[in-house]
Amino acid sequence: MLSKTTGKPPRPTPGFGGLRRFRTPGISAVLLLAAFVVFAAFTLIAAGREFLPYSSAKPILDVQRDHLPAALQNADxxxxxxxxxxxxxxxxxxxxxxxxxxxxxxxxxxxxxxxxxxxxxxxxxxxxxxxxxxxxxxxxxxxxxxxxxxxxxxxxxxxxxxxxxxxxxxxxxxxxxxxxxxxxxxxxxxxxxxxxxAKPASLLDRASLFADRGVSLDTSILPDFSIEQTLRDLKKRGVLREGQVARVAVIGPGLDFIDKNEESGYDYYPQQTLQPFALYDSLVRLGLAKNNAVSLSIFDISSRVIDHMQRARARNNTGYVIQLPRDIARPWPPELISYWRSLGDQVGTAVAPIRPPKIFRPLNGGQGLETRAVRIRPDVVLACEPMDLNIVLERLNLAAADRFDLMVGTNIFVYYNAFEQTLALENAGAMLKPGGLLLTNDRLAEVPGGRSSMRLAGTTDVRYDDHGVSAHEPVGWYQKLVIRN
Ligand SMILES: C[S@@+](CC[C@H](N)C(=O)[O-])C[C@H]1O[C@@H](n2cnc3c(N)ncnc32)[C@H](O)[C@@H]1O
Known part of the structure; x- marks a missing residue:
């Protein structure tokens, strides 16, 4: 959903979690990087998945007392x-x-x-x-x-x-x-x-619009553009530094079955997921992560998403092909078109796209689709590890060194009410390093009274300007607090 423009977001406090740097890109460095990714994947498998413990839920239950479901009144x-x-x-x-x-x-x-x-x-x-x-x-x-x-x-x-x-x-x-x-x-x-x-409390607030809707897997290139623009902004502001990101999580990447929006609703290519590869690609393009030095966890409640990724990993020598159609008649801003043109170039190679059916060709009334396809490298596919996890209620019990530098969750929290959103924010916080970031296009209520481990550090207002109509998508950066003794 695109919303109207915001004012300037506040500058965050720097202090993003420690990351590794490799000086020489020789064979030994490459082997070291590969070993790192394998090791990171192993530690994740070893990490326990648990429900948000009562001790962490209690402060949220206390402040939300008047809005809790009946089963949680006077909870123990x-x-x-x-x-x-x-x-x-x-x-x-x-x-x-x-x-x-x-x-x-x-x-x-x-x-x-x-x-x-x-x-x-x-x-x-x-x-x-x-x-x-x-x-x-x-x-x-x-x-x-x-x-x-x-x-x-x-x-x-x-x-x-x-x-x-x-x-x-x-x-x-x-x-x-x-x-x-x-x-x-x-x-x-x-x-x-x-x-x-709806009377949203802020621009980022989408008022839990889909809280009683079926949970869909829809996904398209647009949120990935928003995230790349946000990462660019974070780098410009010095919130994120060169080579700083290594451990990443995507919460709810979705599966492109056919989108609810007609402009991205296609079924002429195999089902695909985009966000994990697009995020890896953006991090490398912006110099925020090193190629081959990213471990990317995928959390989802959908067995279809998890199975899809597992199958992609099992075909580990063929890579993974993504199809990228663009409706020429759509008034995309130049930045989005150039993002579409470059998507995948850091993590794969361009291949011949699947030809769209006749109905999309100019003779049938439209201007037609311009298409690209990219074969994502096998090492990138293998760096993406799927795991069943319900972010509203669950977290991984990660050792401090294994926590994430960056988490991304777009078009997911809008499906939940404010109470559930707060639970999700705390679960994400438990898996982030101090100073680590969660990027999302929803306003998530923090536990009031300074008892939250996360705070909204700022917002990037991504422009989708076209034809004089000002369209924007704000992306919030939630930062894990750095506790100083
Ligand atoms: C609408 S899709 C969004 C996909 C992608 N993030 C995007 O913006 O294009 C929502 C995704 O979040 C997943 N999801 C929804 N609720 C979730 C939860 N509580 N925990 C983990 N994943 C969830 C869905 O299964 C789906 O993959």
């Missing part, structure tokens, strides 16, 4: 542990609804199962009158019945079955598609009304 350690387990299940259960939302996005924008034009939300009534919607539903029903090797359809076929719907029964499948389309439409209306009424 036992009540807290029971609630955390239950809440973990509740959060994970939201993924299914997110998958059903993706099914609707596929119905409207997908091109892998139909020749019908894509349908914009605004032109749904028209598409219904002309029969385009009906034809798309029929084509998707047929695709779901016989998915072949279309991985998106194979996944949805399994999802339907898990809901007791036989994809071979066209009536039930069509009805299910329409029912979910209507639900998504209603939900969009509610969200739009909520957004119009």
């Amino acid at each position: 350690a036992t009540k807290w542990a029971a609630w955390a387990r239950q809440e973990d299940e509740t959060i994970r259960a939201r993924l299914e609804q997110g998958d059903l939302d993706s099914m609707v996005n596929l119905l409207l924008y997908g091109t892998s199962f139909t020749q019908q034009p894509r349908i914009r939300m605004e032109s749904l009534t028209e598409a219904s009158k002309t029969g385009v919607l009906r034809s798309r539903v029929d084509d998707l029903v047929a695709g779901l019945r016989s998915p072949g090797d279309n991985e998106r359809l194979v996944f949805l076929n399994g999802l339907l079955r898990s809901k007791g719907i036989d994809p071979g029964a066209p009536g039930a499948t069509g009805e299910f598609l329409y029912k979910n389309l209507l639900r998504v439409l209603e939900e969009r209306k509610t969200l739009a009304a909520r957004a119009a009424e």
Whole structure:
């Protein structure tokens, strides 16, 4: 979500955690760097995953007393542990609804199962009158019945079955598609009304807009651009220094199944994740990290994200290809276009992109898609280690030396209420080195009264200016406090 401009963010106190430097880039240094990455991955596996302990939750429960769920009123350690387990299940259960939302996005924008034009939300009534919607539903029903090797359809076929719907029964499948389309439409209306009424406390505050929505895996290049611009800003301000970042975590990288926004909703290439590779790429481009000296943890609650990354790592000699389409008709600012052009050049090599289907070609009305593809190097893929972790409730019990220099979580905390956001902030803080940073495009409430281990140190307001309309995305930098005795 893009928001209007902010004023200048306050300057943070420097004091970012200690990092290593390698003087000579000879063979021994390269071996040392590789050994470091393997060692870092090993220590992470060895680290225990635990629920946020009651002792850390208590200050948050105390200050949020009036806003707590009933099960946490007058909580003690036992009540807290029971609630955390239950809440973990509740959060994970939201993924299914997110998958059903993706099914609707596929119905409207997908091109892998139909020749019908894509349908914009605004032109749904028209598409219904002309029969385009009906034809798309029929084509998707047929695709779901016989998915072949279309991985998106194979996944949805399994999802339907898990809901007791036989994809071979066209009536039930069509009805299910329409029912979910209507639900998504209603939900969009509610969200739009909520957004119009919201009184955000600050520009970064997105008022937990998606707190009762299904958790989706949607991802695109845009948040990665925001993060690169923020890192650039942090370097310029001296908050981050050359070669300073080695241990990194991405919270919720997502999986590009088909985006909820039509402008990045594509299904003509295999499902892909972008953020871990884009972040590694940005860190090297900006000189904040050394190539081959980054260990990158991926935390997610989605088994689809985790399995996807594990499979990518298992194919360890082939690397990982990312497809980067750009709709020429979209008014991207020059900085974003140049980011799109360079994305991946520090971590891979350009390869021939998959050709988009005819529907995207200029003859069909649009200006068409410009496309790039990059094969990410195997060592970079192997440096990215996925792990199941619910950031709202869980943390890794890391030794001080193994904690992260930098964590990134975009378009994730907007799915949670203020209480859950505070829990997540504390969990991230527990895994950061003193002075380490969490970058996110949401305002996360700190525990008041100076009892938080994290504080908002500043904001970078990323510009998406185009056609005279001022569009911005603020990214907050939360810093782990440096405790001095
Ligand atoms: C909407 S996607 C955002 C993807 C990417 N960060 C981006 O900005 O494009 C949300 C991602 O966060 C993950 N996620 C949601 N809640 C989470 C939680 N409590 N802990 C860890 N991951 C979570 C989802 O599974 C998904 O991968």
